[in-house]
Amino acid sequence: MNIKELHRQYKKRLAKEKRWIRFYQLLLLIGFFVLWETASSNRWIDPLIFSSPSRIFRLLMDMISDGTIFIHINYTLFETVLGFILGTLIGTILAAILWWFPTLSKILDPYLVVLNSMPKVALGPILIVALGPGMTSIITMGAIISVIISTIVIYTSFRNVDANYLKVLQTFNATKWQMFKEAILPASFPTIISTLKVNVGLSWVGVIVGEFLVSSQGLGYLIIYGFQVFNFNLVLMSLLIIAVFATLMYQLVEMLEKRLIKNE
Amino acid sequence: MGFLIVENVSHTYFSKDAATEALQDISLTVEEGEFISFIGPSGCGKTTLLSIIAGLIRPTAGNVYIENQKVYGNKDLSIGYMLQQDYLFPWKTIEENITLGLRLLKQDVDRGIASKLLKDVGLPAVEKKYPRELSGGMRQRVALARTLAVDPKILLLDEPFSALDYQSKLKLEDLVFKMLKQYNKTAILVTHDIGEAIAMSDRIILFSPRPGRIHEIFEISEDIRRLTPFQARSHAGYSPLFQQIWKELERLEH
Ligand SMILES: Nc1ncnc2c1ncn2[C@@H]1O[C@H](COP(=O)(O)OP(=O)(O)O)[C@@H](O)[C@H]1O
Numbered sequence: 001m002n003i004k005e006l007h008r009q010y011k012k013r014l015a016k017e018k019r020w021i022r023f024y025q026l027l028l029l030i031g032f033f034v035l036w037e038t039a040s041s042n043r044w045i046d047p048l049i050f051s052s053p054s055r056i057f058r059l060l061m062d063m064i065s066d067g068t069i070f071i072h073i074n075y076t077l078f079e080t081v082l083g084f085i086l087g088t089l090i091g092t093i094l095a096a097i098l099w100w101f102p103t104l105s106k107i108l109d110p111y112l113v114v115l116n117s118m119p120k121v122a123l124g125p126i127l128i129v130a131l132g133p134g135m136t137s138i139i140t141m142g143a144i145i146s147v148i149i150s151t152i153v154i155y156t157s158f159r160n161v162d163a164n165y166l167k168v169l170q171t172f173n174a175t176k177w178q179m180f181k182e183a184i185l186p187a188s189f190p191t192i193i194s195t196l197k198v199n200v201g202l203s204w205v206g207v208i209v210g211e212f213l214v215s216s217q218g219l220g221y222l223i224i225y226g227f228q229v230f231n232f233n234l235v236l237m238s239l240l241i242i243a244v245f246a247t248l249m250y251q252l253v254e255m256l257e258k259r260l261i262k263n264e
Numbered sequence: 265m266g267f268l269i270v271e272n273v274s275h276t277y278f279s280k281d282a283a284t285e286a287l288q289d290i291s292l293t294v295e296e297g298e299f300i301s302f303i304g305p306s307g308c309g310k311t312t313l314l315s316i317i318a319g320l321i322r323p324t325a326g327n328v329y330i331e332n333q334k335v336y337g338n339k340d341l342s343i344g345y346m347l348q349q350d351y352l353f354p355w356k357t358i359e360e361n362i363t364l365g366l367r368l369l370k371q372d373v374d375r376g377i378a379s380k381l382l383k384d385v386g387l388p389a390v391e392k393k394y395p396r397e398l399s400g401g402m403r404q405r406v407a408l409a410r411t412l413a414v415d416p417k418i419l420l421l422d423e424p425f426s427a428l429d430y431q432s433k434l435k436l437e438d439l440v441f442k443m444l445k446q447y448n449k450t451a452i453l454v455t456h457d458i459g460e461a462i463a464m465s466d467r468i469i470l471f472s473p474r475p476g477r478i479h480e481i482f483e484i485s486e487d488i489r490r491l492t493p494f495q496a497r498s499h500a501g502y503s504p505l506f507q508q509i510w511k512e513l514e515r516l517e518h
């Protein structure tokens with residue numbers, strides 16, 4: 001048997017294995033919903049609390065046909081995307097400032113530790129008082145939850161850039177700004193992208209909690225509203241939508257990562 | 265007057281729990297177009313001295329002049345520095361890497377300068393490739409091209425061949441040697457390889473262990489100097505000199 005033939009067989013086996021894995025993943029998903037539906041219609045679980053896929057689906061169809069769901073999805077998505085972009089961007093800028101002024105970074109070090117350990121969502125009430133009970137507060141929540149940890153992680157990456165790259169630039173009389181632009185920042189792109197990935201998840205937390213607290217719109221609002229009027233169809237539907245969009249967003253960032261870091 | 269003058273240079277590194285005396289009272293003069301090698305036990309301050317000559321760190325005492333200008337903080341002097349690894353920027357293409365120095369020094373970036381330099385260092389047209397697509401030897405050639413692009417006054421080579429396989433190393437030695445002679449460049453090479461030092465240099469400076477001092481200077485005879493590094497290794501005068509330096513180095517290390 002020749003090598004080509006063996007390789008073909010190997011690839012075939014791989015493809016087959018992949019198909020099986022996909023199959024089981026799908027099976028698990030369908031099984032979950034089928035089980036949920038059966039359990040609910042046979043009253044093994046309380047349908048008032050745990051709802052059922054068919055009720056959720058009907059509700060979703062209603063809200064799609066009257067268009068309300070899109071308003072809520074839009075609202076929350078906008079806040080989350082802005083929140084995590086702001087969180088990462090401001091984190092990067094703060095990291096750059098710390099890198100530029102080493103003394104400042106030494107001075108601020110303990111405060112960063114404190115801020116980082118603090119549960120940021122606890123700041124919610126203060127933000128609402130300060131910024132008003134609206135979208136600004138929610139976006140700030142989405143951003144603030146990720147900004148300190150982004151600052152710390154990105155700053156660490158800035159500092160760990162191999163000093164010899166800077167040496168090369170110094171021999172070309174590079175200014176500090178040029179060193180940042182040519183070496184420090186691009187060398188840290190992988191780290192920044194990976195914080196972006198973490199921040200997607202964090203921003204969802206911030207935004208949903210923010211909506212719990214103030215909003216009159218959005219998926220977080222739907223959850224808290226459904227809870228208050230004891231409409232758990234609404235609660236679970238919102239949760240499922242959040243799961244779908246959070247995953248999509250994560251996948252999107254991952255695609256971005258692949259495209260940006262292809263030359264490593 | 266010498267081209268490069270190192271005048272009573274001493275350097276001590278300070279840290280919280282130690283003051284490390286790296287160099288002690290180094291003086292030397294290098295003429296234009298000369299090729300000097302530094303050898304000595306590891307940790308004796310060779311890299312430190314190169315950094316001082318490059319004007320990257322300020323010595324605790326003493327001064328360095330190139331063409332009578334102080335090097336530290338001097339923005340007009342261009343210095344070529346090559347390190348053990350190529351330190352090509354992985355996110356830049358080969359062309360962007362080669363022209364990096366030109367852009368930073370605000371010199372003209374002629375179209376086609378990268379391809380000309382690539383040809384000079386014996387590489388095919390790889391301008392549009394990324395460093396990771398090249399072998400170690402090729403990358404070090406690109407690093408050489410990047411260094412030469414800015415037409416530096418002096419080349420400082422900190423063990424640039426030591427991470428390469430033997431064959432690439434010999435080829436690159438010949439290449440660097442020829443190019444430096446062709447452009448009449450002054451160069452200082454730090455190396456662990458006594459053979460390389462003999463084959464490439466006009467003078468070898470042997471440093472004593474920390475704190476580094478000039479222990480002995482070996483002049484290479486005219487007939488070895490004339491040869492390319494590869495030919496020099498088979499010259500009759502090569503082995504005796506190798507033995508002599510080897511013994512001296514052994515004595516220093518124990
Ligand atoms: N940035 C630094 N801070 C403190 N000590 C250093 C630093 N760089 C080098 N040294 C010390 O100075 C001595 C000389 O180092 P170096 O110049 O790198 O030697 P070589 O290149 O000859 O091996 C060594 O003992 C090293 O540990």
Ligand SMILES: [Mg+2]
Binds near residue numbers: 310311312
């Ligand atoms: Mg060294």
